Amino acid sequence: MAMSLIIFGMGYSCKVLVENHRDALPAPIIATTRSEEKAEGLRARGVTPRIFPGSDMADDLARATHLLISAGPEDGADPVLKHLHDQIAAVARSLKWVGYLSTTGVYGHHGGDWVDETTPPDPATRRGQARVVTEGQWQALMRDHGLPLHIFRLPGIYGPGRGPFEKVRNGTARRIIKPGQVFSRIHVEDIAQALAASISAPNPGAIYNICDDDPAAPEDVIGYAAHLLGRPLPPATPFDEADLSPMARSFYAESKRVSNARMKRELGVTLKYPTYKAGLDALLAAERDRK
Structure with missing residues (x-):
């Protein structure tokens, strides 16, 4: 059977997924973007672009077997469901896998x-509340139309390109101290491998926390980056x-440690960067190798 993947919102994580796990993904790959300039960049990656909203996606959805939704809520509403709810409902049972990228912010403060x-979700922020609503809307499509939904x-x-080193180098980094504050985090390459693992072993209805093993205070991460740079x-x-x-x-309204046990157990993921120290070590080494 021919397969096809549509990515709604070709952001940071999805670009790494396509770059690093192309062989594990359905093909062809279609991805949405908002501008023709960015569309040219997608073509250069071997991805078929669609301007969204604006393009007629009916034929793409009719042929698709996999959907990945990376676009976040806009003004509290999911843009994909806003424009394509009925079309997705109509093809739901022909899809093999649907992934929705959400946030651990849905859990709130613990x-x-x-x-x-x-x-149980109990978000403390407006952004987290919007994600809970959107998760529920996608879950309704699963319940009512058989959509094979997976929430991450x-x-x-x-x-790469997103780390604390630049702020430390230019002197703008600060260690914000809020006693008891801890965050979980994840290296983008570990997001990509978790998504690829789920695509290879679908489990509709599953929810996965995609995070590393080492929740930590934000000031500790900044401090370690400074140590690595000798600053x-x-x-x-x-x-x-x-x-x-x-x-x-x-972001400081919520403090929690997020478990990744289900991700490891069900998806068989072995994190490349299980701690922020391992991740920052690798980022700095890669920077130096490029010079």
Whole structure:
């Protein structure tokens, strides 16, 4: 049977998935973007672009066997469901796998305690609340139309081009101190391998936390980056005194440790970067190798 993958929102994680796991993915690959300029970049990667919203996706959906939804809510609404709910419902039973990239923000604040996929969502932020609503809408498609849905809850993402080194180098890094604050995080390459593993072994209805083994205080990550660069420890700023944007401040509204046990058990994932130290070590080594 011919297969085809549509990626809604060709962002950071999806680009790494396509670059590093092309052989494990259905082909051809179609991906949406908002501009013709970015569409040219997709063509250069061997991906067929669609401007979305705007393109008629009916034929693509009729041929698709796999969907990956990376686009986040806009004004509290999922853009894919806003424009394509009925079309996706119509082809739901012909699909083999659907993945929705959500956030561990749906769990809310747990005072640094552990959460897993059985923890009831209780988001503390507007962004987390929008994700809970959107997860529910995709789950309704699964319940009502047989959509083979898989939900992946992601924490803070880092990787090539996204790490703390630049801020440490240019002197803008700060260690924001909020006692008891811990975050989980994940290297983008480990997101990609988890998605590829799920595509290879579908389990409709599954929810997976995709995170590493080492939840840590954000100031520890900045401190380790400075250590690797041989730079002085960035200044410590109490959270109550920090001049943070509303978005940055909202991240500190929640503290929890996120379990990845189900991901390892069911998907057989062995993390390439099980700790932030392993991840930052590898990022810096790769930077130096390129010079």
